[in-house]
Amino acid sequence: MRDYSEFVQFAVEKSGLRKPLLVEKDVLLHTLLYRLASDAEFREKYLFKGGSCLVKCYFGYYRFSVDLDFTYLRQERWEGLTKSERRRELVLEAELLAQLIERASRDLGLEFAADVGNRRFVEFGSGSRLVTYKLYRGGELLKVQVDLVETLLFEPQRRKARTLLWSVSVAGEERVYFREFLEGYREFEVLAYDLREILCEKVRAILTRSVQKLRDLYDLYMLEKAGLGIEDYEEEIARKIKLVLRYRRYRESSEKNRRGLELSLESMADSHELSLFVEQPDEEEFRHALMGALGYSELLSNLEKIWREIEEVKRGQAKTWEAIEGLREEQVKIWREIEAIKLEQAKIWEEIKALREETRKIWQEIDEIKREQAKIWEEIKALRENQEKLWQEVKALREEANKLWKEV
Template identity: 35%
Template sequence: MKELVDYLSGRLTIENKSMLEKDILLHRVLFKLMNESWFKEEFAFKGGTCIIKCYLGYYRFSEDLDFTYIQQEELANISQKEVRRILSKKINEVLTLLSSVTLELGLDFKKDKANDRYVEIGGSNKFVTFKLWYHSELLNVEQFIKIQINFFELITEIIIEKNALSLYSKIPEKEMKLLFPEYIDILSDVSLKCYSLKEILFEKIRAILTRRGLKSRDFIDVFLIMEKESVHLQKNKKKIIAKIQFMLRYDKYIQNISLFNSKKVMIGAEEKLMLLPLKKGFESFLDEFSMYLKELFDEIKISN
């Protein structure tokens, strides 16, 4: 892997080799997951990695793979016991798939729901985090790739089909086949179902208000999405509040939103993820957007 990362770092003029290493693994995992037809049909890609791969290009690195279960209608109008049973079966199917994928890629993962090193389940099987571990040859430490799946989610926009772009697609195929044939899959884009950019924007706003630790990348993502999509936030306030209130059913999100007023944006903390300089206008956007967040926060407090 180190030789591949050194080669790609020189080819793409990217200095952050440890993030390149993680991105290679992220792309390979995504590629293999979407080669499984049932997973491709049942789960929509979303989150930061979706933004850079499906919409805005690689302005920053992303560290996770996030998905939402699409076929939620089958979980409506049945008992909570039956919901837990169905979701337990789905989680087992994903565990089996991840066991196969990680075995192929040489990652450390165990199909064990009781082992929180690898699997964390919340909300009566409604939210699951999987951790795929690897030894970073660049940092000489253990690292992990996080995969998060929401089985219950308020989806306000249409799920669409896109190609998730590879950072390495412009590397000549002949060159890769000659030098690193075992990694040829990193050149390929990945066909999948995903959230619209508008839906991702709404989720980012919700994350800012409910995430326990503030991440400056969320503000940067919103800034760049707004620049591309020109979404009128006031006109979409009801949808955004509905998404937030949907998550406020769960205790940890109620605790998180109560901490919102004490949060501060510190861009420097995540500069290591950035591949392009931040465009002008971010600070003025931040002032205006913070006022909008305060409006949302106050309305949610009143309604709850």
């Protein structure tokens, strides 16, 4: 196993963040991100998103992130495909990405196998639209989550992905000594989500997740501070939510959250979530942002239009399912008619088979007649030959009689 301890200690001292385990995970995740983004094909077809993107590409290290999130950019690839064709293409793309992750993880000393059939390393969700790659370092789990199918509403942005060291001075001799680690733990360009896209997906996560995470609310708080309010993107949020409502677990969670979305800071402030915070937000400001402008009253008020749109979608889905059921009933009738035709066809084939058997017997009789006929012709031929002999004898007798008459 590759030893990161010395470099992690260096990063801890330089950044002043006394959280070595989280710093080590950040080093691993960032280096993995660098290795993936170094691949030309990956770089142009996957979008960096989520909390890691907010931290590394937009707001800096206000909190630590524990995974990497991406979305597949070329959504037109799935258009016009049947369900089975699309699933086959999704799995194929997941396999290609797994192979790239395997190569990158090998260089980082992480345990991972590009085996999409092994749920220890690769797990599919939402009808193969979501893929989670699980990498291991000892007992530590690192996740890479990829949405292969997604509704993209805003243009991607080219952003710099930064590290804990981007704003600190690193001496020349330190760069030389830690060259092997700094090669991947450095600033580089990635294709990333627009902040508005992240906002919409963060709200979707809160509304469709069964258990709320404090980190998501912190991210919303930071987005609010950056001037992005939920009320300005209700339509876009609704479009994002519509995509996942076809899956039962999201529908059930969204219904539960609609009845009573629990945004209590106290209920979500577990030790793990709090340990991710680098900058502790001002408590009053945080509460005001989440419980006021983003809290129960205004948040749910702002989202009421979204829920109404969702209900419209559900009613539309219900009508669609009724139409589908009607088509299925019609299909059953058609299949019954086809079965009746097949039975009739089977009878016809039985009759044809009987006629063929009868025809075969007739041909056998004809062959027998031909054989009898041949025998008759043989007998006629023999009779003709005997007749010829008799005529020869008659001729000889006549000649003999003529001679006798002449003598008389």
